[in-house]
Amino acid sequence: MKEIIAIIRPKKVGPTRNALEQLGFNSMTATAVLGRGAQRGIASEVRAELSPELLAGNAGGMKYIPKRLVSIMVHDFDVDKVVKSIIEVNQTLQIGDGKIFVCPLEDAIRVRTQERGESAV
Amino acid sequence: MKMIRAILRPDTAEDVAEGLADAGFVSMTKVNVFGRGKQKGITVGTIHYDELPKTMILMVVEDKDVDVVLKTIQDKAYTGNFGDGKVFITGVEEAYTVRTGTKGL
Numbered sequence: 001m002k003e004i005i006a007i008i009r010p011k012k013v014g015p016t017r018n019a020l021e022q023l024g025f026n027s028m029t030a031t032a033v034l035g036r037g038a039q040r041g042i043a044s045e046v047r048a049e050l051s052p053e054l055l056a057g058n059a060g061g062m063k064y065i066p067k068r069l070v071s072i073m074v075h076d077f078d079v080d081k082v083v084k085s086i087i088e089v090n091q092t093l094q095i096g097d098g099k100i101f102v103c104p105l106e107d108a109i110r111v112r113t114q115e116r117g118e119s120a121v
Numbered sequence: 122m123k124m125i126r127a128i129l130r131p132d133t134a135e136d137v138a139e140g141l142a143d144a145g146f147v148s149m150t151k152v153n154v155f156g157r158g159k160q161k162g163i164t165v166g167t168i169h170y171d172e173l174p175k176t177m178i179l180m181v182v183e184d185k186d187v188d189v190v191l192k193t194i195q196d197k198a199y200t201g202n203f204g205d206g207k208v209f210i211t212g213v214e215e216a217y218t219v220r221t222g223t224k225g226l
Binding site for chain 1: 142222226
């Protein structure tokens, strides 16, 4: 089992959910988070001519950008499919599209039935 | 790669973020969370606070950078009192950048 953590644009949660639903992955958890990437917030995220001083000091920019953290638990063999689909939906080719992390997941328990392991995902 | 989740005081979180940025780790995610530790919250007078506001900083770094990040967090978040927070480190197998679709941080 793997946990796929994707940090994406808030606007793209709906399309991502729909795309995953069509693949048969209905369950997901989304959280509103704040974040920044290698560009240190928003000053250099917009495609506009900004003076170098503005970019250097990051003045008037936004330190953190609102994002959605989406966490999906999947079986090992589904990882590639899900990652590919998330990338397809979220790609706008602009900085700030987000990151996807694949983490190992040791165990899963379904509270209602107390199933454990693969069948609980 | 490792995922570092640091649950810190909201007022030190900004210092930690700045410290990490100075050390070269700019990318991070911040989440406002509520939680309690071993002390079961805090009691002030007759009022018991069960869950305290905390800020969780989530970042993914290469294995070799873990020590530097931990040291930075320790330096900036330390006050010596209960409630300074905890840091958890978990494994990350793969990372993708959505814009380019490439693997890696």
